Amino acid sequence: MIKWASDPRTAHLFYASLFVFTVSIIATVAYMLNGWGFNDAFYMTVITIFSVGYGEVRPVDTVMLRFVTGILIIVGCTGMIYLTGALVQFITFGLLQELLGATRMTKQISDLEDHVIVCGFGRTGNMLAKELTRGKAKFVVIEPDQTRCLEAKAMGYLTVNADAIEENVLRQAGIGRARALASVVSSDPINVFITLSARSLNQSIQIIARGEDPSTEKKLLQAGANAVILPTHIGAEQIASLILFPAIAGVIQSSERRRQMEIDLRTLGLEIEVVAMAEGSLFAGRSVEEIEQRSDNSFFVIAVERSGVRLAERPTPHMRIYPGDGVTVIGRPGKSEALRRFTEPLLAVDDAAMTSN
Structure with a gap:
């Protein structure tokens, strides 16, 4: 089938x-067959079909000319009504579809509970949304820039195309029912305003704010943030860890405490990470002992969280880890191939290995 024919608007x-x-x-042609020239015949056809009513170009004084004109009035005007309707449908259908889509999305957002609100869909917000999707968390993105908002929609995310500093926008995103809010816009003052607004609307919500300038950290904490993320020290994956696995992330929730911990571990040639076990991972359903052995002891599991509950700070070797579990590991710097198997399905890992070969 021709591509345009699949769209009823275009086909009509x-x-x-x-x-x-x-x-x-x-x-x-019919007028010309009755002795009219092309110019007169074409002009008569146009003013008749479009119902202009300028009068006859030449006398319609024969039975055949009257028959042609009568048929043209009936068929031509019917065609113009059909064309006008198709044109109106073509113009308005897109607007109607957009309106209905926005209504449907608003309904989906209003049904959310215990979800996450991501304010800002720049580089960090984009990465954070992917991490939250991987962790199977419900979330909504608030982004004032229309281009970025459309990008988020194209990726299947629930979005609100508005400025998060407005309290009514936060209410629209379900701030009263949300469990966490991540303010990751690139402007420190805006992050402070968002944090203040969010805290005033929901006293119990977990707020994680991004700060570009280290001096902003204190202001964000005073504004009501539970944790402040400085991109030079912590990335989108760690923000997602704080949201998805608060029980084990609590060990390193303070950015100052985390930095000190990272410094101490780095002196030993180690680093700490919180990762989510992916669906279809090679390690899914295996015991801690099996996972560590298969990784050639490149990292060690020190804590496990499932469904927001911290199961074990020092898991036993026989404890099994399943998709969606949050796992705190300590290992050598850099995401090794073994650690990557936590966060990627087996097929993706195999494809990456084939590409590298």
Whole structure:
């Protein structure tokens, strides 16, 4: 099937235009067969079809001319009504579809509970949304820039195209029912305003704010943030860890405490990470002992969280880890191939290995 024919709007507009064009050609030829020149025949056809009413170009004084004109009035005007309707449908359908889509999305957002609100869909917000999706968390993105908002929609995320500093926008995103809010816009003052607004609307919500300038950390904490993320020290994956696995992330929730911990571990040639076990991972359903052995002891599991509950700070070797579990590991710097198997399905890991070969 021709591609445009799959869209009813385009198909109707095409067939209506083709119908009017065909009627115009036939009528013009019919007038010419009755002794009219092309210019007079074409002009008579146009003013008749479009119902202009300028009068007859030449006398319609024969039975055949009257028959042609009568048929042209009936068929031509019908074609124009069809064409006008198709044109209106073509113009308004997109607007209507957008309106209905926005209404449907608003309904989906209003049904959310215990979800996450992501304020800002820049580089960090984009990465954070992917991490939250991987962790199977419900979330909504608030982004004032229309281009970025459309990008988020194209990726299947629930979005609100507005400024998060407005309290009514936060209410629209379900601030009263949300469990966490991440303010990750690139402006420190805006992050402070968002934090203040969010805290005033929900006293119990977990707020994680991004700060570009280290001096902003204190202001964000005073504004009501539970944790402040400085991009030079912590990334989107760690923000997602704080949201998805608060029980084990609580060990390193303070950014100052985390930095000190990272410094201490780095002196030993180690680093700490919180990762989510992916669906279809090679390690899914295996015991801690098996996972550590298969990783050639490149990292060690020190804590496990499931469904927001911290299961074990020092898990036993026989404890099994399942998709969606949050796992705190300590290992050598850099995401090794073994650690990557936590966060990627087996097929993705195999494809990456084939590509590298």
